Amino acid sequence: MNNYDTLNPMQRLAVETTEGPVLVLAGAGSGKTRALTHRIAYLIEECGVNPWNIMALTFTNKAAGEMRERVDNLVEFGADSIWVSTFHSTCVRILRRHIECLGYSTNFTIYDSDDQKTMMRQVLKKLDFDPKQYKERSILATISSLKDELISAEDFSARSAGDFRQSRIAEAYLEYQAQLRKNNALDFDDLIMKTVELFRVNPEVLDYYQERFRYIMVDEYQDTNTAQFRLIELLSAKYKNLCVVGDDDQSIYKFRGANIENILEFESAFPGAKVIRLEQNYRSTGNILNAANGVIKNNAGRKDKTLWTENEEGIPVVFRQYDTAYEEADAIAVDIRDRVDSGAAYSDFAVLYRTNAQSRLLEEKCVNRGIPYRLVGGVNFYQRKEIKDILSYLKTIDNGLDDLAAQRIINVPKRGIGATTIGRIMVYAEANDMSFYEACKAADRIPSLGKAAGKIRGFVTQIQSFRSKLAYYSIGDLIEDIVTETGYGEELSADDEVAAETRLENIEELKNKAVAYEESLEDGEEAPTLSGFLEEVALVADVDSMEDSENRVVLMTLHSAKGLEFPRVYLAGMEDGLFPGMMSINSDDPDELEEERRLCYVGITRAQKELILTCARQRMVNGETRFQKPSRFVGEIPPMYLHRQETPSMFSFGGVPVKPMSTGGGSGFRTFGRPAQEAFELPKKEKEPYRPWTAPAARYGKAISGDSGLKETYIGKQFSVSKATSLSYGVGDRVSHVKFGEGTVVDITEQKKDFEVTVDFDKAGRKRMYATFAKLKRC
């Protein structure tokens, strides 16, 4: 039995208010996860609720995992049967059971953003849209926000009548959905939307889940979008025991459809809702908290609350300005180095920044200074080429309906199957209403393929053989097999020795993940399956794999940092134009700036003991040098909690107090690009819209052309091997070609590396081609 006396009165109230809708407004570091987990324990122990009837929803797998762990520790019996998972995996779990009534089969695949892009490219090509006017990126963004609002392609199409551009986008949306369905695939947004749709069209299914989940808890509620709101609204409609926990000040996902109204209007959406505030912070020092409060109070339209703490005041927040981003990064690295040398652990530190692009420099400097780090985000592990290749194999083996996956690997490694052949198979598949892979299986019946059919057959045989191995192979072994049997590994090494090594390591890592997956289900109720593994992989973010135990500095974006805490935090790149970003500064919508401010608030409140803000006067962004002022957010921190340690500037930047530099070296007076003069004129002429001064993009001529001769020889060698010394046909001979049929040779000219052959084809007309590739046969 647990002791609930360790909770403070407000937390305790949140735990004991079990019936009806409850909104817990939980400030940063106020122990909300603690309250949530204890609430689950309380429901079971004190209220006799069956664990089976409890569900907890989070946004990230990491959060889910953490909660799961804490619940397991707290609840003696039946913790397994509580559903603790993310919105997305919850929906997948439900859809895997019931999606058939929506016309998909239950082994659907989940498309990530790369897949979406590929698919949309195909859609736009098919519809013959002008790629200048209709960018797949922006169309996908539109579709995504429509889905967040539960607006289907049909709805959108109906409401766009009359607006030309919109109805074209609607066309794309319709076609995109049609393609998804054909591929038996769902994108991220579909997972939520289809589940809501399922509940709407199928009341019995809804009723089943309503009965099952009598107590629902939602973490990070401020980040829910309309679709997610509907989902929990539907699920909780019967018993109305819905407890949401969130902080409107930490709502940072508006760009992704998060609807802040969900939390601001909770009480009117769920009449009779009780509101409980957790305002005592257990995480940060007084100074850090006061700094955070000072910043966030500049936002209008928030639920009024003030965080307080009994923690000690601590040391002041520090602000340092450097001349260049280069020095900023180095100073941070040096700073960490010093502190570790005098006893701190690497894992005490996190460096947070606004954009992923900033990580490069920081990484570089960490390497220079010998600081072990973990980079979270950036290029996702699962987006790496080699990983996607292997996963595409697994998907094809598993599903066979996923055209994108099959098309990706049909010629990887090279099997001599080119775009033309793939195009023909696609045409055939389309005409016969089958999947791409099915069409491959029927390659012999596609007349247009000609000799290519043999190659396709080889590919199909390989896949089929992998399939049959599935029965007695582990997923890890299967991956191993794919790499060796297909020659994938060989091709990698042939291409680039050094790069191949890291690639193979990554594949090794994927294997480890597969093994871990299989072990995690070893004695659970469900058996590990290939589909299960692919699904898990599709739904993980990078933060999820962060190991707490590692002794490394953590580098990540402010967004990724939400929900985490670190003893010492650096916020790098505190500059107007970067953070807050220019988009938000120039926007007509004041809420954009407010969202950035909330992001800043999130960043500040990650710190437990120490917070250091840094910025650079000069920074390269998109290949151009920008001169920037310190972030306005720095100025919003009440001076009494802030210790400014500006370094002296070679730029003598207007009006900023200059103090001697007390820490962090930097490499002194390095200069880049423009002289100081222009540097300080620009920020002065602040006109609309505000834009920091930008140096003309540095244009360098051809870099090094001296090595071309060397390359030539090398290439020449390779080609000369393949060059035929003589041909089996001559001028006037009749020849046949796989594509063009029969014809007469009119001319042959020998060139450096190949023979150029001109042929008059009976049907296809006169063509000129290279002998090596044409593969003409005498007849």
Next chain:
DNA sequence: GGGCCTCAAGTTTTT
């Protein structure tokens, strides 16, 4: 068929 080169475009933030 495909490698290599040139040119253009693009940048928040992510389940």
Next chain:
DNA sequence: CTTGAGGCCC
């Protein structure tokens, strides 16, 4: 600066 897509040449 870095990635992507199209064109050219072997």
